[in-house]
Amino acid sequence: MINTNNTLLEIRNLSVTYPTRRGEVKAVENLSLTVPAGGRLCLVGESGCGKSTVLHAILRLLRPPGRITNGELLFRGRDLRKLRAKEIQGVRGKEISMIFQDPLTTLNPVFPVGEQIRESLRLHQIIPGLSLPWPLDIIRRKQEKEIVLKAMQEVGIPSPMDRYSIYPHQFSGGMQQRALIALALVCGPALLLADEPTTSLDVTIQAQILDLMLKINQDHNTTIVMVTHDLGVAAEFCDTIAVMYAGRIVEIGPAETIVIHPHHPYTRGLLTCRPHIGEKAQQVKPIEGNVPDLTHLPPGCAFAPRCPLAQTVCEQGPVPLIQVEKNVLTRCLQPVDNRRDPSWTWDQIVRI
Amino acid sequence: MKATKILERVLAALPIMLGVAITVFLFMRLTPGDPVDIMMGRGGAVSEGEIEKLRSEFNLDKPLYTQLGIYLKDAIHGNLGYSYIQKYPVTTLIIERLPATIELAIAALIISLVIAFPIGIASAVWQNSLLDRLSMAGSFLGISMPSFWFGIILILLFGVQLHILPVQGRIDFDAHLSIKTGFYIWDSIITGNHVALISTIKHLILPGITLGAAEAAVIARVIRSSMLEILRSDYIVLARSKGASEWRVILKHALRNALIPTVTIIGLQVGVLLGGNMIVETVFSWPGLGRMVVSAIFARDFPLVQGAVMVYAFTFVMANLIVDILYTYLNPKITF
Ligand SMILES: Nc1ncnc2c1ncn2[C@@H]1O[C@H](COP(=O)(O)OP(=O)(O)OP(=O)(O)O)[C@@H](O)[C@H]1O
Ligand SMILES: [Mg+2]
Numbered sequence: 212m213i214n215t216n217n218t219l220l221e222i223r224n225l226s227v228t229y230p231t232r233r234g235e236v237k238a239v240e241n242l243s244l245t246v247p248a249g250g251r252l253c254l255v256g257e258s259g260c261g262k263s264t265v266l267h268a269i270l271r272l273l274r275p276p277g278r279i280t281n282g283e284l285l286f287r288g289r290d291l292r293k294l295r296a297k298e299i300q301g302v303r304g305k306e307i308s309m310i311f312q313d314p315l316t317t318l319n320p321v322f323p324v325g326e327q328i329r330e331s332l333r334l335h336q337i338i339p340g341l342s343l344p345w346p347l348d349i350i351r352r353k354q355e356k357e358i359v360l361k362a363m364q365e366v367g368i369p370s371p372m373d374r375y376s377i378y379p380h381q382f383s384g385g386m387q388q389r390a391l392i393a394l395a396l397v398c399g400p401a402l403l404l405a406d407e408p409t410t411s412l413d414v415t416i417q418a419q420i421l422d423l424m425l426k427i428n429q430d431h432n433t434t435i436v437m438v439t440h441d442l443g444v445a446a447e448f449c450d451t452i453a454v455m456y457a458g459r460i461v462e463i464g465p466a467e468t469i470v471i472h473p474h475h476p477y478t479r480g481l482l483t484c485r486p487h488i489g490e491k492a493q494q495v496k497p498i499e500g501n502v503p504d505l506t507h508l509p510p511g512c513a514f515a516p517r518c519p520l521a522q523t524v525c526e527q528g529p530v531p532l533i534q535v536e537k538n539v540l541t542r543c544l545q546p547v548d549n550r551r552d553p554s555w556t557w558d559q560i561v562r563i
Numbered sequence: 564m565k566a567t568k569i570l571e572r573v574l575a576a577l578p579i580m581l582g583v584a585i586t587v588f589l590f591m592r593l594t595p596g597d598p599v600d601i602m603m604g605r606g607g608a609v610s611e612g613e614i615e616k617l618r619s620e621f622n623l624d625k626p627l628y629t630q631l632g633i634y635l636k637d638a639i640h641g642n643l644g645y646s647y648i649q650k651y652p653v654t655t656l657i658i659e660r661l662p663a664t665i666e667l668a669i670a671a672l673i674i675s676l677v678i679a680f681p682i683g684i685a686s687a688v689w690q691n692s693l694l695d696r697l698s699m700a701g702s703f704l705g706i707s708m709p710s711f712w713f714g715i716i717l718i719l720l721f722g723v724q725l726h727i728l729p730v731q732g733r734i735d736f737d738a739h740l741s742i743k744t745g746f747y748i749w750d751s752i753i754t755g756n757h758v759a760l761i762s763t764i765k766h767l768i769l770p771g772i773t774l775g776a777a778e779a780a781v782i783a784r785v786i787r788s789s790m791l792e793i794l795r796s797d798y799i800v801l802a803r804s805k806g807a808s809e810w811r812v813i814l815k816h817a818l819r820n821a822l823i824p825t826v827t828i829i830g831l832q833v834g835v836l837l838g839g840n841m842i843v844e845t846v847f848s849w850p851g852l853g854r855m856v857v858s859a860i861f862a863r864d865f866p867l868v869q870g871a872v873m874v875y876a877f878t879f880v881m882a883n884l885i886v887d888i889l890y891t892y893l894n895p896k897i898t899f
Contacts, residue, residue: 300806304804304806304807311797316796318798319816319820321895331806378896448645461890
């Protein structure tokens with residue numbers, strides 16, 4: 212696939228389940244990914260397809276009852292699954308950081324924002340030296356505060372001095388997300404996991420946050436794995452797109468290929484259901500049907516029940532990822548080749 | 564919180580106190596039974612003249628509203644009237660008894676917090692574990708068990724059977740404590756009398772546990788349920804994602820938030836402490852306000868009961884004021 216000689220993160224055959232009363236929710240099934248150092252990868256898919264679960268699994272922060280049942284999470288060649296509690300705590304926030312889906316509920320409401328950022332520095336002993344207990348650590352606290360202020364400045368929080376000691380509810384949503392980005396970056400991590408960092412923000416702020424993340428990627432060579440449900444955002448932001456459906460990767464490849472001529476009917480569907488400016492509402496075609504129940508997945512292609520191209524073979528057995536062109540893998544037995552048929556549209560498939 | 568705001572809140576308590584005073588006054592006067600009969604004792608040969616003299620001395624010959632007016636006017640000057648039975652100013656009697664009650668209440672509060680915090684936190688962290696089930700069953704027992712019964716059980720077990728803890732009074736007679744403030748712990752510390760200190764602490768344990776048990780049970784439940792909710796929240800995942808250890812996440816990030824509802828309930832429980840102390844002080848022969856009120860009620864010593872109820876109401880109002888002040892520190896979203 213993509214060049215693998217400077218791989219930072221490699222996920223091999225990751226499976227995650229949430230055992231519930233209704234049965235095992237197979238949130239992620241046999242997922243493999245490779246992210247090169249400095250790369251930008253997007254996980255794209257509808258709500259509930261397991262995107263957040265992948266990110267949480269990497270840092271072993273799955274919400275109960277979530278459990279990794281299989282796979283390897285190789286970060287710089289070390290399997291994160293095998294680390295002891297103390298070791299994974301050393302990785303979290305220092306080598307791999309995370310930005311969460313909803314900034315408004317992610318900061319702790321009772322601590323000043325600046326102090327929450329500073330805690331990361333303290334936890335990882337970024338300022339070396341003696342660890343004195345609380346009132347005696349004035350010098351160290353001052354040095355740490357300097358770094359925090361610089362980080363707040365860098366992510367575009369105006370007058371960080373004044374904002375250092377105020378509380379999350381006194382920040383706007385966009386500012387809270389910036390603070391969370393500052394928090395994630397303050398220890399200089401190699402990998403940044405961003406879970407829909409812009410979904411809960413309004414459009415102009417969204418663009419600013421994406422620009423900020425792009426700048427971070429370029430200035431610090433921070434590798435970014437971002438989750439989004441918006442293929443447009445993914446296309447703008449990253450170099451590789453992995454499309455997920457029902458816990459599996461259904462298509463993965465370079466961003467422009469995936470967006471311009473996708474091979475999987477699901478990816479195609481995601482593209483046509485994005486509204487464009489100037490387009491009438493009825494031209495936006497949502498994909499019909501619903502995401503399948505993850506406790507009872509069909510034996511064959513999970514998308515087959517909603518797919519206009521599905522044949523009987525699609526429903527008979529598991530569909531492997533197939534290389535359809537250079538660098539592009541598609542989990543489909545009837546891949547669309549719209550290079551051969553450029554006039555191909557979603558409407559036409561519906562008619563077939 | 565600014566001093567002016569605190570003053571404002573204290574002043575806002577005045578109408579409440581006035582309402583309490585009027586209500587208690589009327590209730591006490593409308594209950595059957597003539598105070599003069601009580602003062603004279605039953606069956607005593609007393610002349611009409613003496614009775615009339617007593618009536619006018621205690622203003623009982625005047626109409627009810629005049630009596631109320633006199634009572635309120637005096638109360639403003641800190642004079643809550645004279646006890647019918649003990650023939651002393653009510654204020655003096657209350658001030659004499661108050662330190663014993665406050666000391667016991669503080670001991671009960673400390674004991675309940677020491678029990679409630681570890682249990683509440685541990686049951687939330689290990690939800691549905693054996694420990695959780697046992698402590699929640701225990702706290703159910705603590706809430707539903709009458710405190711006089713619990714007190715008697717403790718007396719039987721630790722006092723009568725095991726002889727390890729005293730079950731009566733505040734201090735041993737041979738401790739020779741010279742009383743300065745009436746707070747025995749404080750008095751024994753400033754006079755350097757460690758025998759008295761140990762004796763006082765020992766005397767506080769059983770009544771403190773009896774009074775604190777129900778309180779501990781309620782607080783533990785509140786801590787548990789708020790911790791359970793908080794441990795599921797996003798900012799806890801954030802704290803973990805920063806690399807904080809699990810204990811740090813629980814004791815710093817989660818507990819600090821759980822304190823907000825916990826402090827509220829502790830403030831409300833002050834009322835329970837005050838109500839409970841009448842029973843506990845009676846069971847343990849504790850020379851405090853509660854026991855005095857109980858005997859005053861039986862003796863229809865109206866001024867004394869009235870005075871004590873005013874003190875209770877005042878304490879309750881103040882406790883809630885303290886909670887509100889603490890709140891502004893605990894919850895940054897609330898500013899006065
Ligand atoms: N704690 C949990 N207990 C049980 N099931 C869960 C839990 N968390 C997630 N799931 C299930 O796992 C599946 C994947 O969830 P996940 O949050 O990873 O989806 P997502 O792609 O991030 O969706 P969204 O776009 O809504 O954030 C969903 O079907 C969800 O219902
Ligand atoms: Mg999600």
